Amino acid sequence: MMKKGAKLVFVLMAGLLTSISAFAQSLQASVNKTQVAQNEVINLRVVADTELGSDAINFNVLKNDFFLGQPRYGRSSNNINGHKSVRTEWSISIAPMKNGIVTIPSFTADGMQTEPIQLRVTKEQSEPNLDDLFHFDMSVDNHTLYPQQSATLRMQLMIKVDPRRLDNPQIIPPSIDGMKLEATGEMKQGQRVIDGLEVTIVEQAFRITAEQPGTYTLHGPKLTGSYVYGDSLTGSTKVMPINTTAQQMPITVKPIPNDIKGNWLPASALEITQSWQDDQGNSLSANVVNTVKQGSSITRTIRIKARGTQEEYLPRINIDYPSSLRIYPEQPQFNTGRDGVVTMTVKQVIIPTEVGEVSLPSYSVNWWDSNLDQAKQASIGELKLVVEKSDSGLISLADNVQPPEPAPQASTTVSQAGVNSLWQTLTFVFGSLWIISSTIAVILWKKRGTTNEERTENASSQPSFQQLADTIRQGDCAKIERAVNDYIHAHYCDHSSEAVLAVKEELSVMNQARFGTNQHPWKADNLLSKIKQLAKTKKSRPSHQLEKL
Numbered sequence: 405m406m407k408k409g410a411k412l413v414f415v416l417m418a419g420l421l422t423s424i425s426a427f428a429q430s431l432q433a434s435v436n437k438t439q440v441a442q443n444e445v446i447n448l449r450v451v452a453d454t455e456l457g458s459d460a461i462n463f464n465v466l467k468n469d470f471f472l473g474q475p476r477y478g479r480s481s482n483n484i485n486g487h488k489s490v491r492t493e494w495s496i497s498i499a500p501m502k503n504g505i506v507t508i509p510s511f512t513a514d515g516m517q518t519e520p521i522q523l524r525v526t527k528e529q530s531e532p533n534l535d536d537l538f539h540f541d542m543s544v545d546n547h548t549l550y551p552q553q554s555a556t557l558r559m560q561l562m563i564k565v566d567p568r569r570l571d572n573p574q575i576i577p578p579s580i581d582g583m584k585l586e587a588t589g590e591m592k593q594g595q596r597v598i599d600g601l602e603v604t605i606v607e608q609a610f611r612i613t614a615e616q617p618g619t620y621t622l623h624g625p626k627l628t629g630s631y632v633y634g635d636s637l638t639g640s641t642k643v644m645p646i647n648t649t650a651q652q653m654p655i656t657v658k659p660i661p662n663d664i665k666g667n668w669l670p671a672s673a674l675e676i677t678q679s680w681q682d683d684q685g686n687s688l689s690a691n692v693v694n695t696v697k698q699g700s701s702i703t704r705t706i707r708i709k710a711r712g713t714q715e716e717y718l719p720r721i722n723i724d725y726p727s728s729l730r731i732y733p734e735q736p737q738f739n740t741g742r743d744g745v746v747t748m749t750v751k752q753v754i755i756p757t758e759v760g761e762v763s764l765p766s767y768s769v770n771w772w773d774s775n776l777d778q779a780k781q782a783s784i785g786e787l788k789l790v791v792e793k794s795d796s797g798l799i800s801l802a803d804n805v806q807p808p809e810p811a812p813q814a815s816t817t818v819s820q821a822g823v824n825s826l827w828q829t830l831t832f833v834f835g836s837l838w839i840i841s842s843t844i845a846v847i848l849w850k851k852r853g854t855t856n857e858e859r860t861e862n863a864s865s866q867p868s869f870q871q872l873a874d875t876i877r878q879g880d881c882a883k884i885e886r887a888v889n890d891y892i893h894a895h896y897c898d899h900s901s902e903a904v905l906a907v908k909e910e911l912s913v914m915n916q917a918r919f920g921t922n923q924h925p926w927k928a929d930n931l932l933s934k935i936k937q938l939a940k941t942k943k944s945r946p947s948h949q950l951e952k953l
Contacts, residue, residue, distance in 0.1 A: 433450045439523075442500060445499045447496075449493065449602070452514075455492060456492045456513055458477040461494050463494075471498065476494065478495075503526060505522055538563055538627050540559065540624060544556070544558075547655055549655065549712075555612045555655075557585075558607070558609050559578065560605060561607075571629055573628070576626040580612065585611070588609045588611050593607075611714070611744070623650050623652055624651035626648050627646055668772070669772060671710045673712070674710040674782055675710075675782055676707070677709075678784040680703070680787055681703045688787060699756070700755070701755050704751070705750070707750075708782075711743075711746075712774060718748045723752075725765065726762055729756055730757060732754075732915065734753075736748050759792065761790055763789070892938075907931070911931070914931065
C-alpha cells in the first residue's frame, strides 16, 4: 500500500513538473515589415525557447496566400552557471500574392502556439512614412516641481526597420532652458516584438532638477541621419533624410512656501529607518532597556530613502550625543536606483565610557511633501542603555603632578671693621661675592634634593609600564586610548615632541582600523614599540648638574 502511494505521489509530482516546464516555454513569430507591397519579399522568423525538431513547424499553411522560399532551421544552447537554455529558430522568405489585409496564421508546436500577424498589402510599393518607422515616446513622472526637487524623464525610441539601413544616425538628447538636466545611466538598445513586428528599442533616463520658480518647456529628443530605402519591385535604392519632430512638454516650478522653517527639502516621498547592533552582531531593540558593558561598541545604522530629490540635498546627520559616549561616524554612502529613489546610509560606532543609564538620542528630518503640498517630519526613536562596569576595568591615572615647592632662601649678614678704607672696600667686595656664590650653591643643592625626592614619590604612585602594556594587549580601543593619553599627560610635559606625536598617530591608526570604513586588523606591538621609544627619549635627556665651583 505504501509503495502504491509513493508511486502515485511520484506520478503527480512528475506531471506537475512537466506542466510547469511546458508553461515556462514559449513560441514566438515575427516579421521585419507589416506594411508591404504585393509580391514584396519579407522575412518570417519563428523562435522557440526549447529544443524542437526541424519538422515541428509546418509552413505549408502559407501556400494559399504567399510565395514561399526554403525554410532555414537552426538550434543553439547556452550553459551559464549550471543553467542550460536551448533555442530553436526557423527563418523563411515569404511574399504576399494579393492585396488588402493578409494574415499569417498561428503556428503550433509541442503544445505551444504563436500569435497571428496581420499584414497590410498594397498593389504598388510607395515611399514609407518615416514618422511611422521612427517614433519617440517621452514620459515625466512629475510635471509640477519645487526648487531643488527632481523628476525622472524616460525616453524610448522605436526603430521599425533594419538598423543596418541607417546612415550616420544620431540622437539629439532632450533639453530644457532654466532647469538642470542630466543623463542617469547608459543608453540601452535591444530587440522586441510588438504586434508581430520585430523592432529595435533605444532607451535612456534623465533627471530634471528645478532651480527657480516659473513655467518651462521641455523639448524632447530627435533622431537625425538617413534611411537607405530599397524598392524590391523596381530594384532602385533611395536615401531618405531622417529628421523627427521633437515633442514638447510643459513643466511648472512652484515657489517655496513662505512659512517654511529650517532646511528646505522637497520630495515626493521620504522615509527614515534605523537599526542597532552590539559588538557581537546582535540586534538591539528600541522598545526595551538594553544592557551593555563599559567600553563595548554599538553600531547605529541610519537610512534615508527619498524620491524626487538628489543626494546633495539630503541632510547630513548630526546628532548631539551625551559626553559619556565616544562617537566614530563613517562617511555617508549613497545609492540611486533605477526608479529614481535616492538612499543615504550612515553608520555610527558608539562606545559608552561611563557606568550608568544613558539614552542615545532620537533624530528627525523635516521635509516638504510635493504631492500633498504640506510639511512633514520623518523621525527615528532613541535607544535606552544601562552601562555596566567592564570586567577588566579602566586604568585611572593622576591628572597632573604637582611641581616641587622652591626651597627657602638663606640670608647672611657680614660686617667688617677695624681696617682702613681701601682694605675695607676690597674685603667687602670679595666677601660679598663669596657670600652670593655660596648662597646660590646651597639653594640649588637643596632644590635638587627636594625635586628628586618628589619625583621619586610621584613616580612610585604611578602605574608601571607593564600595567599599561597589559591594557594595550587586551585590545579594547576605548580603554587603550584613555590609558595612553593619561600616561602621556602624567609623565611628559612636552606633548609636541616627535616621540609623543608618534604615539598619538598610532592611536589614530588603531581607531581607523577598528571603526573606519575599511576595517582591517591592528597590531598592538606597533603602539608598544612607540611607547618604549618614548621612555628611552625621556631617559636620554641630559641632567643639568651643578658645575664645580
